[in-house]
Amino acid sequence: MKFLVLFSYLIFSDLKAIEPDEILDDYNLEKIAREIGKELRCLVCQNEDIQNSNADIAKDLRKVVRKKLTEGETKEQIIDFVHSKYGDFVLFKPPVRFDTLGLWLLPILFFFFLSLFFFRKR
Amino acid sequence: MISEIGLIFLILTFVISSFSFFNLLFVSKKNNHTFFDELKFSKLAFFFTIASFICLSYSFLVSDFSLNVISKNSNSQLPLIYKLTGVWGNHEGSILLWLLVMTFFGYLFSINSSASADFKNNVLRIQNTLCFLITSFILFTSNPFEKTFPPPIEGADLNPLLQDPGLAIHPPFLYLGYVGFSIIYSISVAALSEGVKNYFIAILKPWVFISWIFLTCGIGLGSWWAYYELGWGGFWFWDPVENASLLPWLTASALLHTIVIADKKNILVNWTILLSIVTFILSLLGTFLVRSGVLVSVHAFANDPTRGIYILALLASISFFGIFKYFNNTHRFNRPNISLISREGMISLNNIFMLSITFTILIGTIYPLFSSVLFNSKISVGAPFFNSILMPIMFPFVIGMILGPYIKWGKDDLILLLNRIKVLLIIFVLISLVVWYLSYKDPVLSIIFIILGCWIILSSVYEIFQFVQLKKKIPKKIFAQVLAHIGIGLLIIGATGSSILKQEKIQFQEIGESIKIKNFQIQFLGVTKIEGPNYISQTGNFLITENSKKLKILKPEKRFYNTGKQVTTEAAIHSTIFGDLYIAIGDAHENKSQWTTRIWFNPFTIWIWIGVFFLAVGGSFSFINSLSRKR
Amino acid sequence: MKYLFTLIFLLFTFILYEGLKKDPRSIPSNLISKEIPEFSIKTFSNSDLSDFELKNDNVAIINFFASWCPPCRVEHKQLLKLSNDIPIYGIAKKNKKQDLSKWLNELGNPYKKIGMDETGLLSIEWGVYGIPETFIVGDGVVKYRHVGPVMRRDLETIKNIAKDLQ
Numbered sequence: 023m024k025f026l027v028l029f030s031y032l033i034f035s036d037l038k039a040i041e042p043d044e045i046l047d048d049y050n051l052e053k054i055a056r057e058i059g060k061e062l063r064c065l066v067c068q069n070e071d072i073q074n075s076n077a078d079i080a081k082d083l084r085k086v087v088r089k090k091l092t093e094g095e096t097k098e099q100i101i102d103f104v105h106s107k108y109g110d111f112v113l114f115k116p117p118v119r120f121d122t123l124g125l126w127l128l129p130i131l132f133f134f135f136l137s138l139f140f141f142r143k144r
Numbered sequence: 145m146i147s148e149i150g151l152i153f154l155i156l157t158f159v160i161s162s163f164s165f166f167n168l169l170f171v172s173k174k175n176n177h178t179f180f181d182e183l184k185f186s187k188l189a190f191f192f193t194i195a196s197f198i199c200l201s202y203s204f205l206v207s208d209f210s211l212n213v214i215s216k217n218s219n220s221q222l223p224l225i226y227k228l229t230g231v232w233g234n235h236e237g238s239i240l241l242w243l244l245v246m247t248f249f250g251y252l253f254s255i256n257s258s259a260s261a262d263f264k265n266n267v268l269r270i271q272n273t274l275c276f277l278i279t280s281f282i283l284f285t286s287n288p289f290e291k292t293f294p295p296p297i298e299g300a301d302l303n304p305l306l307q308d309p310g311l312a313i314h315p316p317f318l319y320l321g322y323v324g325f326s327i328i329y330s331i332s333v334a335a336l337s338e339g340v341k342n343y344f345i346a347i348l349k350p351w352v353f354i355s356w357i358f359l360t361c362g363i364g365l366g367s368w369w370a371y372y373e374l375g376w377g378g379f380w381f382w383d384p385v386e387n388a389s390l391l392p393w394l395t396a397s398a399l400l401h402t403i404v405i406a407d408k409k410n411i412l413v414n415w416t417i418l419l420s421i422v423t424f425i426l427s428l429l430g431t432f433l434v435r436s437g438v439l440v441s442v443h444a445f446a447n448d449p450t451r452g453i454y455i456l457a458l459l460a461s462i463s464f465f466g467i468f469k470y471f472n473n474t475h476r477f478n479r480p481n482i483s484l485i486s487r488e489g490m491i492s493l494n495n496i497f498m499l500s501i502t503f504t505i506l507i508g509t510i511y512p513l514f515s516s517v518l519f520n521s522k523i524s525v526g527a528p529f530f531n532s533i534l535m536p537i538m539f540p541f542v543i544g545m546i547l548g549p550y551i552k553w554g555k556d557d558l559i560l561l562l563n564r565i566k567v568l569l570i571i572f573v574l575i576s577l578v579v580w581y582l583s584y585k586d587p588v589l590s591i592i593f594i595i596l597g598c599w600i601i602l603s604s605v606y607e608i609f610q611f612v613q614l615k616k617k618i619p620k621k622i623f624a625q626v627l628a629h630i631g632i633g634l635l636i637i638g639a640t641g642s643s644i645l646k647q648e649k650i651q652f653q654e655i656g657e658s659i660k661i662k663n664f665q666i667q668f669l670g671v672t673k674i675e676g677p678n679y680i681s682q683t684g685n686f687l688i689t690e691n692s693k694k695l696k697i698l699k700p701e702k703r704f705y706n707t708g709k710q711v712t713t714e715a716a717i718h719s720t721i722f723g724d725l726y727i728a729i730g731d732a733h734e735n736k737s738q739w740t741t742r743i744w745f746n747p748f749t750i751w752i753w754i755g756v757f758f759l760a761v762g763g764s765f766s767f768i769n770s771l772s773r774k775r
Numbered sequence: 776m777k778y779l780f781t782l783i784f785l786l787f788t789f790i791l792y793e794g795l796k797k798d799p800r801s802i803p804s805n806l807i808s809k810e811i812p813e814f815s816i817k818t819f820s821n822s823d824l825s826d827f828e829l830k831n832d833n834v835a836i837i838n839f840f841a842s843w844c845p846p847c848r849v850e851h852k853q854l855l856k857l858s859n860d861i862p863i864y865g866i867a868k869k870n871k872k873q874d875l876s877k878w879l880n881e882l883g884n885p886y887k888k889i890g891m892d893e894t895g896l897l898s899i900e901w902g903v904y905g906i907p908e909t910f911i912v913g914d915g916v917v918k919y920r921h922v923g924p925v926m927r928r929d930l931e932t933i934k935n936i937a938k939d940l941q
Contacts, residue, residue, distance in 0.1 A: 040650060041650075041730075041740060042650050042651045042652050042740060043652075045650060060527065060528065061528050063524045063526060065802060065904040065905075066904055066905050068383070069381065069382075069383045069384065069526065070381075071526065071527070074378070078895075078905075079904045079905060082894075082895040082896075082898070082899055083899065085894070085895075085896075086896060086899050089896075104899075105805075106805065107805060107806070107899060107900065107901070107902040108802075108805060108902050108904065109522065109802065109803060109804070109805035109902070110521060110522060110523045110524070111522045111523065111524050111802045112524070113523070113524060114524050114525070114526030114527060114528045114529065115525075115526070115528040115529045115532065116511075116523040116524065116525060116529065120519075121515050121518070121519035121521050121523075122511070122515065122523060124507070124511065124514065125507060125508065125511045125515075125525065125529075128503070128507050129500060129503055129504040129507055129533060132499075132500055132503045132504075133496065133500040136495075136496045136499055136500065137496055140480065140482060140492040140493075140495070140496060141482065141483075141484055141489075141492070432791070436795060437799070438791070438794040438795055438797070438799060439799055449795060449796075452795045453792075453795060456788070456791055456792060456795065459791075460784075460788045463784070464784060467780060467784070471776065471777045471780065512799070513790065513791070513794040513797075513799075514790055516794070516797055516799075517790045517793040517794055517797065518790070522801075522802055522803060
C-alpha cells in the first residue's frame with residue numbers, strides 16, 4: 023500500500039534534496055546541519071524532512087540552518103528558532119508537553135501492562 | 145459491454161455474499177446448511193469476483209476510456225504490462241483486487257482446510273460477510289465500473305512512479321498478506337463461538353504463515369522500490385502508509401511465535417486468538433488511514449469523505465464484533481503462569497516486545513490525529529521519534545532473540561544456560577573484537593548494531609551446528625526459525641550500513657571528471673538523450689573503475705513523462721556484498737558541461753533484501769511443516 | 776474489562792470520526808497574538824521598510840507574494856479592492872525587479888510599499904511556508920493569517936477583522 027503514498031513524492035521527485043552549492047565546507051558543521059535537517063519537517067511536502075526535499079521552503083530552511091550555523095548558533099538554538107516561527111508541526115519529534123504526554127507515556131505504560139499480564143505471579 | 149458484464153458479476157458477488165450476511169445476523173447457528181451452504185457461497189463469490197476482475201483488466205487492456213478509472217489512470221500509449229498493472233494503480237481497482245484476494249482466501253479455505261464441515265461453514269459465514277461488507281463498499285462508494293460521459297479520446301496517464309516492474313508486483317503481494325489475515329480473523333471468531341480448543345490452532349496455523357510470508361515479501365518489495373526509485377537511497381521513511389503495513393506484520397510476527405506454544409503446549413491459546421483478531425483489525429485500520437485522508441501522506445487518493453466514513457463504519461463494526469466475541473466467550477483473562485527463564489517465557493517476552501513496538505508505532509502514527517481532535521494542536525511524528533523510542537528496545541529484544549532458542553521448556557536456569565552455550569559466548573566475544581577492529585573508526589551505534597546482527601546470525605548457525613555435531617536430523621521448524629532469525633540479523637546489518645554508514649559525494653561533475661568514493665573511481669562520460677515508449681530520458685553514462693580495473697558503465701536516468709510535466713529519477717546501482725554504489729543524476733549546469741551528480745556508497749544494503757528473502761524462506765518452511773503435520 | 780474496552784473503543788471511533796472532518800494539511804500560524812518579527816528590508820522603490828513602519832499603522836495587511844506565482848495572480852483583484860480600506864504592504868519573495876514592475880504595470884499596484892525579500896529569509900521570519908500568504912497586523916501584533924490566494928469569499932472575514940481592530 024506504500025506505493026500509493028509515494029505518489030506524493032512525485033511532485034518533488036524531480037530532484038532529490040540538497041544541491042552541491044548548499045553544502046558547507048566545514049565537515050563538522052555540515053554534519054550538524056544534516057542532523058537538524060532530519061528533525062525538521064518540510065511543511066508543504068507529505069512526510070519528508072527538509073534534508074531530503076526539493077520543495078522551495080525546504081531549500082530556504084536548509085539555507086537558514088546553514089547560515090545560522092556558520093554564525094555560531096547551536097543545534098538547539100536553530101531548532102528553537104524554526105519551531106518558534108512554524109509551530110509544532112515542523113518538529114518531527116514533538117516536544118514533551120501536556121498534549122503530547124500520551125505519545126511518550128502510553129507506549130511505556132503499555133509495556134508494563136503487558137509484562138504484568140504475562141509474568142505476574144498468581 | 146465488457147464493463148457492464150463486469151458490473152453484473154460484481155453485483156452477483158454482492159447478492160451471494162449478502163446471504164451469508166443475513167445468515168450471520170438473523171438465522172440461528174445450527175442446522176442450516178441445507179439452504180445456507182457457505183462453502184458454495186464462497187466458491188461462487190470467488191468466481192464472480194474473478195470474472196469481474198477479468199472484465200476490468202480487459203477494459204484496461206483495450207483502453208476503454210468510457211470508464212472513469214481508466215480515463216484517469218491509463219493511457220493508450222502505455223506499455224501493455226503497465227496497462228494491466230494499472231488495474232490496481234488506483235483506489236477503485238485496488239479495492240477490487242482486495243476483494244478478489246479476500247474471496248480467494250475464502251475459496252482456498254473451503255477446498256483445503258482439514259476442518260470439519262460444520263466448522264468450515266461457520267468460518268466461511270464470517271468470511272463471506274466480510275466480503276459482503278467490502279463489496280458494498282465498492283458498489284456504493286468506489287465503483288470501478290462507473291462511466292464517464294462523454295468518454296475522452298485519450299486517458300490521463302498512469303502515474304509514472306507506478307510504471308515500474310517493482311511496483312507493479314508489490315501491491316498484489318501486499319494484499320495477499322493484508323487480506324490473508326481476514327481468513328485468520330474468520331477462523332478465530334468462529335473458534336470463539338465454539339469455545340476455544342487448541343484443535344483450532346492447528347487449523348489456523350498454515351494461514352498465519354502464508355499471509356505472513358506474502359506480507360513480508362510485499363513490504364520488502366515496497367522498500368526495495370523506494371530504494372532505487374526515489375533517488376537518494378533511503379529504504380524506510382516511517383511514513384504513515386509504511387507504518388500501516390508494518391503494524392499487522394508485527395502482530396503477525398508475534399502470532400507466529402505464540403501459535404507454536406499454543407499448538408504444542410496448549411498455553412496462551414486465548415491470547416493467540418486475540419492476536420489473530422487484532423492483526424486483521426490493524427490491517428483494516430491501515431486501510432482506513434490510507435484511504436480516508438485523515439493523515440498527511442495519502443493525498444494521492446481522492447479524499448471522498450463518504451469513503452472515509454464508510455471504511456470507519458466497517459472498521460468499527462468488524463473490530464467490535466471480533467473483540468466482543470472474544471470477551472463474551474473467554475470468561476476471564478486467563479493469565480498464564482509462566483516463568484521468564486523458560487522457552488514459554490522467552491516467547492512471551494518476544495510478544496511483549498513485538499506488541500510494545502506495534503503499539504508505539506500505532507500511537508506515533510495516529511497521535512497527530514488525536515492531538516488535533518482532543519487538544520486542537522497540530523503536531524508531527526516522524527523518524528526521530530520512532531528511532532528514539534525503538535532503538536533502546538532493540539537491545540533487550542535482540543538478546544532475548546539470541547538466548548530464546550537455547551532455553552528449555554517449563555523451567556530453566558540462567559547459569560546452566562550460559563554454561564550450555566559457553567562456546568557460543570566465546571565466539572561472540574571473538575566476533576565482537578573482529579568487528580570492532582575492522583570498524584573502530586565508525587560511529588559507536590553502528591558498531592553495536594553490526595555486532596548484534598552478527599550475534600544473531602552466529603547463534604542461529606550454532607543451533608544448526610549442534611544438530612550436525614550430534615548427527616541428528618534437523619527438524620523443519622528449527623530450520624525455519626534459524627533461517628528467519630538469520631534474516632533478521634542480516635536486516636539489522638543492512639539497515640545499519642545503509643543508514644548510519646552511508647558515504648556521499650554530491651557535486652557538479654564535469655564531463656570527463658572522475659570522483660573517488662571507497663575503492664571506486666567514477667568517471668562521468670556524458671549524457672545521452674534516449675526516447676522510451678512513453679517518456680524521454682536523460683541517461684548519464686558513468687564508467688566505474690575499481691582498483692584501476694574497469695568494471696562497467698552505470699546509467700542513471702532522469703525521465704520526463706507527459707511532455708516533461710512529470711519527472712522521475714532512476715538511480716543506477718552497482719551491488720556488491722560489501723555495499724551498493726548508487727548514482728543518481730540531477731540537473732545540467734554551465735551549458736551542459738556540468739551536471740549535478742549524487743553518488744553514494746551504501747554499505748551492506750543488499751543484505752536487507754537477502755534478509756527479507758531469508759525471512760520468507762523461513763516462513764515457507766514453517767508453512768510446509770504446518771501442512772504436513774496435519775496429515 | 777469489558778466496559779473498559781467498550782469505552783476505549785468508543786473513544787477511538789469518535790476520534791477517528793472527528794479526524795475525518797479535519798483537514799490535515801491546514802497548519803495554524805505560530806505568530807498569532809505575537810509581536811511582529813523585527814526586520815529591515817529594501818523596497819521596490821529603493822527606500823526602506825521595517826517593522827516600525829508597520830507598527831505605526833493601526834491596521835495593516837502584509838501580503839507575501841511573487842510575480843512568478845500563479846495563485847498570486849488570482850488574488851490580485853481582491854487585494855486591489857482591499858487596498859481602498861486598509862494599507863497593504865507586499866513582500867515579494869525571490870522576485871526580480873523587472874519581472875515585478877512588468878507584473879505591476881499589467882495588474883495594478885495595491886501595495887503601499889513592496890519589500891524585496893531576495894533570499895527568502897524574511898518569509899521564514901514570518902513563518903511563511905508557501906506563497907501567497909496574507910497577515911493582518913493590528914498595533915504591531917499579528918492577528919490573523921490566510922494561506923493561499925485571497926478569494927472574494929475571504930474579503931468579508933478580512934474586512935471584519937480589520938474593522939474590529941480599528
